[in-house]
Amino acid sequence: MSKPKKILLVQLRQLGDILLTTPSLRELKKSWPDATIDFLCHPMGKLILSDNPYLNQIITYEDKGKWLDKLKFMKRLRAEKYDLVLDFMYNPRSAFYSYCTGAPKRLAFPSRRQSLFTDIVKQSLKVEYIVREKFRYLEHLGLEPMDMSLDLPWNENHIKPTKDFLGRHPLFENAPVRVAISATHRRAERQWPVERYAALADKLVREKKAAIVWLWGPGEEDFVKNAMALCKEPMLEAPKTTFKELAAFLANCDLFIGNSNGPSHVAVANTLSSLQLHGTTYAQAWCPRTNLHRAVQAGANLPEGRGPIGLIQPQELWHALEAMWLEVERVADKRRNFGIKSNWTQRIV
Numbered sequence: 001m002s003k004p005k006k007i008l009l010v011q012l013r014q015l016g017d018i019l020l021t022t023p024s025l026r027e028l029k030k031s032w033p034d035a036t037i038d039f040l041c042h043p044m045g046k047l048i049l050s051d052n053p054y055l056n057q058i059i060t061y062e063d064k065g066k067w068l069d070k071l072k073f074m075k076r077l078r079a080e081k082y083d084l085v086l087d088f089m090y091n092p093r094s095a096f097y098s099y100c101t102g103a104p105k106r107l108a109f110p111s112r113r114q115s116l117f118t119d120i121v122k123q124s125l126k127v128e129y130i131v132r133e134k135f136r137y138l139e140h141l142g143l144e145p146m147d148m149s150l151d152l153p154w155n156e157n158h159i160k161p162t163k164d165f166l167g168r169h170p171l172f173e174n175a176p177v178r179v180a181i182s183a184t185h186r187r188a189e190r191q192w193p194v195e196r197y198a199a200l201a202d203k204l205v206r207e208k209k210a211a212i213v214w215l216w217g218p219g220e221e222d223f224v225k226n227a228m229a230l231c232k233e234p235m236l237e238a239p240k241t242t243f244k245e246l247a248a249f250l251a252n253c254d255l256f257i258g259n260s261n262g263p264s265h266v267a268v269a270n271t272l273s274s275l276q277l278h279g280t281t282y283a284q285a286w287c288p289r290t291n292l293h294r295a296v297q298a299g300a301n302l303p304e305g306r307g308p309i310g311l312i313q314p315q316e317l318w319h320a321l322e323a324m325w326l327e328v329e330r331v332a333d334k335r336r337n338f339g340i341k342s343n344w345t346q347r348i349v
Helices: 015-019 022-031 043-049 067-079 092-101 130-140 160-168 194-208 221-229 243-251 262-269 314-338
Strands: 006-010 036-041 057-060 084-087 106-108 177-182 210-214 255-259 273-278 293-297
Touching: 006 022, 006 092, 015 043, 015 262, 022 036, 022 130, 036 043, 043 057, 043 243, 067 092, 084 092, 092 106, 160 243, 177 194, 177 262, 177 314, 194 210, 194 221, 194 314, 210 221, 243 262, 255 262, 255 314, 262 273, 273 314, 293 314
Parallel strands: 006 036, 006 084, 036 057, 084 106, 177 210, 177 255, 255 273, 273 293
Antiparallel strands: none
């Protein structure tokens, strides 16, 4: 197609899904640097997209509101005069908003709403990393996206909780390896048994001389305190942070271990090593599977290639950690030589 002048990306929610759309945003801007690129999402999306250097405007919608307000919003979308819309969500709401733009080219994957789009993009028959799947839209447009790294901008304004935490805990600051554990998930079926996390944390302290910090978000502090109470070795509770302060904190750790949740994507975005645990979700879809970022799939030998997360045994997880530990130590060495990372654009070399 000819170079578009104005592009709209649509990924209404969740935070992880929005973060996984940022490589497509960046690759579009690289290919068409003169294009205006906007992003349509729930207001929560600003936690991910604010300060993104490749984005011109974040457009947000409200779940509730009067019909007159909704009509004004639809008119606003039409008035923007987009000539290309990429709907990465293609659910009833996003498909309707995409159609309301009136853009002459509107892309989506196959669904019951495909009549609202001009171009239906073919999906892979195999499960693939979500970022790679999203790149199929760009390839449909004739582009050749390559870089699948995630963009989560943060800066010096977000580093204070990390600096304060390191100042209060010199053993963590000077630890050979800093490990962040995220044992929570809003869905119980995606949460590995907490007593196994506690035993794993103890073993990391004893056998790898690691310092462990337990992550928590709103409403999760008591859960984490109870999990830490199961541990026999000294443990640390992460400081209270905003979303981007969490990104800054994880950028100054060496290894993330946790369920497939929002913090797992934040960890991938900040280049430290990570090990994700997947049950009913496919690890191939949600983890980039590199030397630095790995996953353990529950029920990998089952017909569907997945199963309840409780099927993951502690020895299986420890084996995965042993296989990647040399990379983890290299990350830790680089981090010690670099010092505190205080901006997302800094690269630890």
